[in-house]
Amino acid sequence: xxxxxxxxxxxxxxxxxxxxxxxxxxxxxxxLLVAIGVVVAVSTAAQPAFxxxxxxxxxxxxxxxxxxxxxxxxxxxxxxxxDLSVAPILGIAAVLVAFPAQDLNLPIxxxxxxxxxxxxxxxxxNGLLVSVARIPPIIATLATxxxxxxxxxxxxxxxEISNIPNAYGNLGNNDIVSGIPWVLLITAVLAxxxxxxxxxxxxxxxxxxxxxxxxxxHRSGIPVQRIVFLTYVVSGVLAGxxxxxxxxxxxxxxxxxxxxxxxxxxSIAATLIGGTALTGGxxxxxxxxxxxxxxxxxxxxxxxxxxxSIWEPAGxxxxxxxxMLSDRRAGAPARRTRQRTAGxxx
Amino acid sequence: xxxxxxxxxAERHASTVAPASARYAASHVSKAFNGAPVLRDxxxxxxxxxxxxxxxxxxxxxxxxxxxxxxxxxxxxxxLVLGGEQLADLTPRMALHEGIYLVPQEPTLMxxxxxxENLYVGALPRRRVPGFVDWARVRxxxxxxxxRVGLDIDVQTPARLLSIAQQQLLECARALVHNCRVILxxxxxxxxxxxxxxxxxxxxxxxxxxxxxLGFISxxxxxxxxxxxxxxxxxxxAMVTTAERGGCSRNDIVTAMIGRPIGVRTRVRRSSDxxxxxxxxxxxxxxxxxxxxxxxxxxxxxxxxxxxxxVGSGRTEIAETIFGLRRADxxxxxxxxxxxxxxxxxxxxxxxxxxxxxxRARNGIFAEVDVARNxxxxxxxxxxxxxxxxxxxxxxxxAQEVIGRTSVRTRSLGASINTLSGGNQQRAMFSRWILAExxxxxxxxxxxxxxxxxxxxxxxxxxxxxxxxxxCLIISSDLEELALIxxxxxxxxxxxxxxxxxxxxxxxxxxxxxxxxxxx
Numbered sequence: 001x002x003x004x005x006x007x008x009x010x011x012x013x014x015x016x017x018x019x020x021x022x023x024x025x026x027x028x029x030x031x032l033l034v035a036i037g038v039v040v041a042v043s044t045a046a047q048p049a050f051x052x053x054x055x056x057x058x059x060x061x062x063x064x065x066x067x068x069x070x071x072x073x074x075x076x077x078x079x080x081x082x083d084l085s086v087a088p089i090l091g092i093a094a095v096l097v098a099f100p101a102q103d104l105n106l107p108i109x110x111x112x113x114x115x116x117x118x119x120x121x122x123x124x125x126n127g128l129l130v131s132v133a134r135i136p137p138i139i140a141t142l143a144t145x146x147x148x149x150x151x152x153x154x155x156x157x158x159x160e161i162s163n164i165p166n167a168y169g170n171l172g173n174n175d176i177v178s179g180i181p182w183v184l185l186i187t188a189v190l191a192x193x194x195x196x197x198x199x200x201x202x203x204x205x206x207x208x209x210x211x212x213x214x215x216x217x218h219r220s221g222i223p224v225q226r227i228v229f230l231t232y233v234v235s236g237v238l239a240g241x242x243x244x245x246x247x248x249x250x251x252x253x254x255x256x257x258x259x260x261x262x263x264x265x266x267s268i269a270a271t272l273i274g275g276t277a278l279t280g281g282x283x284x285x286x287x288x289x290x291x292x293x294x295x296x297x298x299x300x301x302x303x304x305x306x307x308x309s310i311w312e313p314a315g316x317x318x319x320x321x322x323x324m325l326s327d328r329r330a331g332a333p334a335r336r337t338r339q340r341t342a343g344x345x346x
Numbered sequence: 347x348x349x350x351x352x353x354x355x356a357e358r359h360a361s362t363v364a365p366a367s368a369r370y371a372a373s374h375v376s377k378a379f380n381g382a383p384v385l386r387d388x389x390x391x392x393x394x395x396x397x398x399x400x401x402x403x404x405x406x407x408x409x410x411x412x413x414x415x416x417x418x419x420x421x422x423x424x425x426l427v428l429g430g431e432q433l434a435d436l437t438p439r440m441a442l443h444e445g446i447y448l449v450p451q452e453p454t455l456m457x458x459x460x461x462x463e464n465l466y467v468g469a470l471p472r473r474r475v476p477g478f479v480d481w482a483r484v485r486x487x488x489x490x491x492x493x494r495v496g497l498d499i500d501v502q503t504p505a506r507l508l509s510i511a512q513q514q515l516l517e518c519a520r521a522l523v524h525n526c527r528v529i530l531x532x533x534x535x536x537x538x539x540x541x542x543x544x545x546x547x548x549x550x551x552x553x554x555x556x557x558x559x560l561g562f563i564s565x566x567x568x569x570x571x572x573x574x575x576x577x578x579x580x581x582x583x584a585m586v587t588t589a590e591r592g593g594c595s596r597n598d599i600v601t602a603m604i605g606r607p608i609g610v611r612t613r614v615r616r617s618s619d620x621x622x623x624x625x626x627x628x629x630x631x632x633x634x635x636x637x638x639x640x641x642x643x644x645x646x647x648x649x650x651x652x653x654x655x656x657v658g659s660g661r662t663e664i665a666e667t668i669f670g671l672r673r674a675d676x677x678x679x680x681x682x683x684x685x686x687x688x689x690x691x692x693x694x695x696x697x698x699x700x701x702x703x704x705x706r707a708r709n710g711i712f713a714e715v716d717v718a719r720n721x722x723x724x725x726x727x728x729x730x731x732x733x734x735x736x737x738x739x740x741x742x743x744x745a746q747e748v749i750g751r752t753s754v755r756t757r758s759l760g761a762s763i764n765t766l767s768g769g770n771q772q773r774a775m776f777s778r779w780i781l782a783e784x785x786x787x788x789x790x791x792x793x794x795x796x797x798x799x800x801x802x803x804x805x806x807x808x809x810x811x812x813x814x815x816x817x818c819l820i821i822s823s824d825l826e827e828l829a830l831i832x833x834x835x836x837x838x839x840x841x842x843x844x845x846x847x848x849x850x851x852x853x854x855x856x857x858x859x860x861x862x863x864x865x866x
Contacts, residue, residue, distance in 0.1 A: 218438055
């Protein structure tokens, strides 16, 4: 009797464990961790230098810049929008900090104030165009991509500003411990804060609701316009912070910074690879951060495999497509699945 | 928790938060869309502790009135008064705040969010820190509310995995969460089975006893008579009559609704002297585990066959598999002797098999597209052309002709289809498939969300199609409907055909017994 009970209990535990494993494997975050592990393992087997602290630090710092932008991008995409103007927002923020930093030895904390203001203003402009003027996001932000890109050129006066105080470079390039750069910590903090806000606040849940069905959200009393506006402000602010991080990491900025390294594409790629649906309402920022890390690791692996860097954009595109193909729900036409339950059968 | 039992804890919850009662009046409300009047000087009064039932044909303006009363639309004229207080420029947000909730005709849940979150969306309970969601309370209380509406599901299930009926019950549960004084039900029963409808009515009774003012739209007259304390009939956007319970008979209501007396619906008879009974569709041992298994049947020319079964019995999945929307594990499907299985919908349509889906809003209409283009969408490759270019004028005259045959009521061919009422959208869907000149048609819930008058039209359309040679398979939860129009009904239970009721034996009682798994 007791033995039978014990066996049954063990079976039940095993079943629960198996179910939990099954659920975990379907999580995009887990899939990405596995993918990152595989790429690292293969590359290390081929070239042990891949896991040297210097290279790890380089990859993580590189991923951090993309990750910060993709956090904002994810917030926008979750509400069924898209922000194509993050690259010049990053650029303008970096330029507007770089000049006073070079000429007046501006402290970083003041620089942070500048980039927050820049991101707030430019993001709010995007938000107004989409939520109040009701211009489709892809058009509105494609237009501001061009407008902000032009402004960046004017603000930078066509120069390259590279005489940045050491404090900036130290923040951007030093490690906390060997292999873990400071910028990764900043990114991680931002990601955790945004993830928490998305999960646990009314505004965060409203973003998901708007992305699922804006009409139904309106019917439920959610201020849809305000929420949409807010997502672009968040994206703008994070792009601004990304600009400061970029400046610290690279140490110079010019009139095409951001746009030349294709930050827009990278932020969207990391978001999609991270499992956020372009159709809104599904996904999250932790996936996007892992997506950015995966991109960085995979692209570095390409370098280690002696693939010429002109292939890098193609690599990003292929990874995006692979991510879409591996997500069953993203490509297939939306279909209603019915479950047979006792409740529905009668 | 059993789905039928009313949770005592939920009862207690309801009594502790019993809302203040208030009468809700809409007076002299008018509304026009693009110049076409939809409501003309309509006044109704919802009393606390009463169910006010609203009837009328499709397009009579019932849904529009409820949408105005819940802040979705702004009226052109007239005013809304709740408990003596005038509600100016009502928005959905204000309406919820005032305690007015609309249970919509088609459930509109957030597909990727959990059932529990859908229950609270827009008003998630907060923790002491403002703005932060109290997830423990969401999960804990959701089950209680689900219990009250008879919904037996895991609160964490994403909404997209729920059946339409479950989604509709969840919508009802939302009204309870918002602790509403006024609940407007816009045809809540059309996607529900009779058992679920019963649960809903019990719920409405409880709410009525709590002193809530309820509005209720239905196309089922029996329901109107059963639950309505007061009945108002709308026709063409104007009020025709309003009466207390017992103040008017079923026939009075029907006459008021359609402006002419209507005969008791009798079994649709087609001439039986048809000689050509050749087999057109043959389904053999079709399986797609675990949804359905070993399904075999045939359809002959001129035949109307029914497929009866509960929601979730696999009936829709069988149709979708035949139509190439799903993959089968095993089995064969033949259309006029040619194999059909593993073909795409396009190839099925070209071969002469059409499928009118159950979920019109999701799988049927192209909402933003005009009526003409919606009607011709099934035959795009065969539209009149000059060289490769479609002749728009001739396409439109084609559409005009066929919507004349199915009497679609629309302002113009260029109007987008979502401006049409549910019944007219369904007629437009029939038009689409008539144009494809099919040999076999599968109609899934062809009269769901359609009023009495339009129902009869649809039965006539189906019967005409059968007379002209079409083989029809009708899937329906409405057993009375199957008994009315079908020559023969196959009954499916848990994915298997458990019985076939032949000509002359089709009765509601016999079908009812089989669909719940009653033995032969």
